[in-house]
Amino acid sequence: MSGTAHPQRGALLESALATARAENRAALVGYLPAGFPTVEGGIAACTALLESGCDIVEVGLPHSDPVLDGPVIQTADDIALRGGVRIADVVRTVREAHAATGKPVLVMTYWNPVDRYGAERFARELAEAGGAGCILPDLPVEESEGWRKAAEAAGLATVFVVAPSSRDERLARITAEGSGFVYAASLMGVTGTRESVGRDAESLVARVRATTELPVCVGLGVSNAEQAAQVARFADGVIVGSAFVRRLLDADGDLEAGLAELRALAADLAEGVRRG
């Protein structure tokens, strides 16, 4: 990248979300870690999500110490890391999934791998691969200036996570610095599928909307079409991670079977977000 400013930070994300809104539905956002079950398998899996109903995919950059993830994603991260996944593989996953579908692909990870790699270098390489942005849930807004400068220079969106415990003035500060969309963590807790989506989600979304025009996507806890429909009634996007990871884990090495499961779940959830 030349370092020129991109006024349209996150434009690809916003247009995907705007398209969904124009269709009077919520967008479906999928998550899978890169390198899981293998680098090639992960590329196929991310591509399958985008081909089967996901409007946006978040590619996880696996971390040795994923403290914000539950056991399902940690298991997948461990498999990916044992398989030797590198940041270059994550970037390639973004590149190929985006190139195959033209849809927005983000990276979601922890701050240390990005900090260690170099924020500018990471942002540049991710942008060159066609990446739309990055989510760094353990980088709170007050520590994020260096990253945001790098992301902005590369034309990447920085998606911040907000929580039910975030007070209104803090929400305003966070949404003012974020771009692409706002990730509303609907439950207090780590990632993982749950029986019901938290009641806090709807009021959190309403409080976020009072601070920003950015679309608001809800994550943490959605695993089936019914929940997706429920969230889609009040959110601009429904984020699903662990449920997809679980399907691939359950396929136990049979990639084709796992991909078929992913496609089926993505299609089911895509129906759900249209029902809401």
Add this chain to the structure above:
Amino acid sequence: MSDQHHFIPDPEGRVPSAQGYFGAYGGKFIPEALVAAVDEVAAEYEKAKADPAFAAELDELLTHYTGRPSPLTEVPRFARHAGGARVFLKREDLNHTGSHKINNVLGQALLTRRMGKPRVVAETGAGQHGVATATACALFGLDCTIYMGEIDTRRQALNVARMRMLGAEVVPVTSGSRTLKDAINEAFRDWVANVDRTHYLFGTAAGPHPFPRLVRDFHRVIGVEARRQIQERAGRLPDAVAACVGGGSNAIGLFHAFLDDPGVRLVGLEAAGHGVDSGEHAATLSAGEPGILHGSRSYVLQDDEGQITEPYSISAGLDYPGIGPEHAYLKDSGRGEYRPVTDDAAMRALRLLSQTEGVIPAIESAHALAGALDLGRELGPDGVVLVNLSGRGDKDMDTAARYFGLYDGDGSGDGSGDGDGDGGNEDAGETK
């Protein structure tokens, strides 16, 4: 005694900054879901510090429950192996529950009560922080869940039983390296999920702001007492103070009172496991590089892409790939010196203190003793070294017995093993 206060927070105006930075280290790298809770801890601590009733209650507990001040013991027979220098031990092992950990735990337990939270989670490595936390929860009627790496639950089985006897739930952690790092990960997850009614009673001077400062302040009493005691006993300040560093809480508690004494060297002893060059160690300041782990920037054992590498030490309490940010700051500034001590050197020091002075130290503290032997030899007969004996060794008797072949029928000998025999390697084999 009544004129001696035990809760002695550091005066304002020094590190950390308002954002929790010690120079380039520290900060607050936490998920948004925890920001409100961590800010609440910081705000409550500020209020408590300004409240004479808080200090009075903590002082009362530290005096009549913990047994402060802890003694300072000179160990001349041990010191003969330290080049003839005088060696003094700050006896945190004689605190109630058997280590320094109780200082911080009682302070945070009072904060927990002030915040109105009925439940506490904590991590533990050697089990000493877990035992202290379970103890305080029993005392204050708080629900208590302790996360402990599965490997550590085995090598510190006595402390698991103690925690359960005290009414705590002990959860063995099977992820990652199944040691302290992973116990912290799991405790963080619990905290995120249950933050409304739960305080994370963090056990070392690391983690997100305000924990490095708060834990340090609750342990400052160690150095404040020791500084006064050694001046009474030796007639002068020591040439060096030595403490083991895992996360760094007992070391920072000792060091802090000597920061402004330029003639006193501050020496932290890290766990070098099988040697820093072996790749199997927990010598974070010797071999790590700056990064983020468990909510703050400090030195971290990591690979070139920021994945945390698995540490190793025979000592569960030092088996950690991070270090408190204030130690990183002291290292970079040159005020602190940090040296690696291998498993074998620590175990030799453990046996030496046991057999020359009748004091069995924790394996963690034995790292500091090994460092003191070297410091004494470097200083010579005129030297004075003050060592923080941070914990007692009861919990480690199974590890030590296997290491030295002390059990009948082990076939490994007469209890005089020299520390580099099969025992040590066998233990290492179990942990990796």
